[in-house]
Amino acid sequence: MIPFVLATTVLLLTIAFLFKELYRPANYPPGPRWLPIVGNTPLIRKIVSQNGGQQITVFNKLAQSHRSSVIGLKLGRERVVVALAYEDVKAVLCNEEFQGRPDNFFIRLRTMGTRLGITCTDGAFWSEQRSFVTRHLRQAGYGRRAMHLQIQSELTELLGILGSRSEEPIWPGSLVAVSVINVLWMFVTGARIPRDDDRLNRLLQLLQDRSKAFDMSGGTLNQLPWLRFIAPEWSGYNLLVRFNKQLHEFFTPTIEEHHRNFSDEKASDDLIYAYIKEMRNRDSESNTNFTDLQMTMIILDIFIAGGQTTRSTLDLAFMMMIVRPDIQRLVHAEIDDKLAPTQEPHYEDRQKLPYVEAFLLEVQRFFSIAAVNGPRRALKDCTLGGYRVPKDTTVLMGLRNVHMDPEHWGDPEVFRPERFLDADRNIVNSERVLAFGLGQRRCLGETLARSCLFTFFVGVLKRFCLCKPRANDDDDDEMAPSMTLNPGITLSPKPYHVVFQPRGQTVPQNDSFGEAVSVVNE
Numbered sequence: 098m099i100p101f102v103l104a105t106t107v108l109l110l111t112i113a114f115l116f117k118e119l120y121r122p123a124n125y126p127p128g129p130r131w132l133p134i135v136g137n138t139p140l141i142r143k144i145v146s147q148n149g150g151q152q153i154t155v156f157n158k159l160a161q162s163h164r165s166s167v168i169g170l171k172l173g174r175e176r177v178v179v180a181l182a183y184e185d186v187k188a189v190l191c192n193e194e195f196q197g198r199p200d201n202f203f204i205r206l207r208t209m210g211t212r213l214g215i216t217c218t219d220g221a222f223w224s225e226q227r228s229f230v231t232r233h234l235r236q237a238g239y240g241r242r243a244m245h246l247q248i249q250s251e252l253t254e255l256l257g258i259l260g261s262r263s264e265e266p267i268w269p270g271s272l273v274a275v276s277v278i279n280v281l282w283m284f285v286t287g288a289r290i291p292r293d294d295d296r297l298n299r300l301l302q303l304l305q306d307r308s309k310a311f312d313m314s315g316g317t318l319n320q321l322p323w324l325r326f327i328a329p330e331w332s333g334y335n336l337l338v339r340f341n342k343q344l345h346e347f348f349t350p351t352i353e354e355h356h357r358n359f360s361d362e363k364a365s366d367d368l369i370y371a372y373i374k375e376m377r378n379r380d381s382e383s384n385t386n387f388t389d390l391q392m393t394m395i396i397l398d399i400f401i402a403g404g405q406t407t408r409s410t411l412d413l414a415f416m417m418m419i420v421r422p423d424i425q426r427l428v429h430a431e432i433d434d435k436l437a438p439t440q441e442p443h444y445e446d447r448q449k450l451p452y453v454e455a456f457l458l459e460v461q462r463f464f465s466i467a468a469v470n471g472p473r474r475a476l477k478d479c480t481l482g483g484y485r486v487p488k489d490t491t492v493l494m495g496l497r498n499v500h501m502d503p504e505h506w507g508d509p510e511v512f513r514p515e516r517f518l519d520a521d522r523n524i525v526n527s528e529r530v531l532a533f534g535l536g537q538r539r540c541l542g543e544t545l546a547r548s549c550l551f552t553f554f555v556g557v558l559k560r561f562c563l564c565k566p567r568a569n570d571d572d573d574d575e576m577a578p579s580m581t582l583n584p585g586i587t588l589s590p591k592p593y594h595v596v597f598q599p600r601g602q603t604v605p606q607n608d609s610f611g612e613a614v615s616v617v618n619e
């Protein structure tokens with residue numbers, strides 16, 4: 098009798114478990130059937146490995162096979178909905194019910210076991226902390242002269258290095274990465290790190306490895322967190338633990354030093370001093386959100402969200418100069434025409450340089466380094482594109498689909514800055530470039546990032562011609578520019594070589610890619 102009851106109980110529990118695992122909510126968006134426990138993860142991994150590793154390509158394949166621009170998945174045990182059409186992407190970016198962030202294994206591990214910072218939080222906590230950082234950005238002069246001077250001093254250093262290595266093949270990404278990190282470091286700590294400081298190179302390597310090892314839904318580790326016990330290295334778990342530990346070690350001495358040296362007059366010098374002042378003002382509040390740990394997580398957010406993204410966009414802009422020398426000539430012509438020979442570029446000059454502005458927009462549209470945006474969390478039961486999205490579902494957005502929509506752009510696969518210029522050379526048609534997102538969670542570093550992109554790009558182009566290395570300079574074909582980007586949380590260009598030749602010297606006419614190259618972004 099007892100074995101029979103036991104067997105029946107086990108059977109019923111198994112059926113209940115399977116029912117719960119396989120349950121698909123009514124009117125959930127179309128998508129593949131999922132398996133218990135692992136959901137669609139094995140299927141997605143299989144399609145990713147067959148298609149060059151990009152998550153967005155997989156979503157597009159599923160959208161095609163299920164004939165829907167909103168798809169419903171289960172990754173591990175997490176329900177994930179992906180929006181791919183402009184109207185739905187816009188709804189997720191802007192509507193109140195999609196302003197949450199998931200609370201999952203990856204997000205917790207990213208913020209060292211907490212749920213702190215800005216990028217990974219939501220609700221009143223997120224709103225308070227985001228407002229603080231935005232206010233400090235404004236007070237510290239971001240968007241104005243103070244920010245410009247910082248970027249300018251990084252540009253001067255960069256130009257010096259390029260000038261001293263003018264005949265050498267160089268990968269621009271490796272140099273601008275340091276310039277960008279130093280702009281961020283200056284904003285956060287009020288100081289810069291010398292290029293030869295080992296810590297800086299370690300930080301850059303960590304940021305790059307981390308971005309490559311995961312995707313916007315947290316990768317396999319998030320979907321199957323138990324993998325950390327079986328394959329801690331392969332699953333990326335050890336990488337994240339190392340990343341957290343090293344960043345903590347990196348920031349802690351600087352935060353401690355700021356505590357020791359704090360005075361009220363220093364409060365607007367940098368983000369750490371401003372934060373410490375706020376912590377002291379709220380000392381008497383028993384449950385203040387302004388703590389050292391929260392400050393560390395905000396700093397982490399700024400480096401994770403701002404470092405790779407700004408560097409990769411700039412790297413791609415430089416790469417397009419050798420892929421499309423015809424465009425480089427137009428950029429040079431506009432700079433020479435509108436900026437005085439001795440004038441250093443300033444972000445405010447962008448109105449004078451509409452072709453450069455249009456080119457930078459086209460780089461962002463065409464390459465869509467944040468090809469998949471998010472993740473967001475539905476704060477309540479809601480609908481998207483007519484389908485039901487249950488509360489707490491994770492929602493991802495295909496920004497690349499918006500940027501490559503043939504109905505809107507006509508010829509999206511062609512790299513053509515002129516699409517953003519009208520007959521009077523005014524910037525037009527830029528509302529559908531969502532590189533920085535939209536709505537309340539729009540990128541908070543947008544002005545800083547745009548200013549870096551514009552100042553570094555124009556500053557370098559004003560002084561140099563970018564040329565492909567001659568064949569005997571660079572026998573290595575692997576260092577030719579590639580239109581296929583490396584996969585990751587954000588996409589990044591593969592390393593390539595350029596020679597920075599001071600302007601005024603003969604410019605090689607290396608139009609080997611042809612004028613009308615229509616570049617395919619896989």
Ligand code: HEM
Nearest residue numbers: 215216402403406407410471532533534538540541542546
């Ligand atoms: C070209 C460079 C950049 C690109 C393409 C970019 C893109 C984005 C996008 C698309 C989002 C929106 C995420 C969402 O909708 O859920 C975002 C958010 C964010 N960005 Fe950027 N970003 C860039 C540079 C920066 C910089 C320089 C910083 C730091 C100062 C920064 C800090 C942040 C933060 C903290 C968030 C999270 C905002 C929130 O959750 O409320 N970003 N970024």
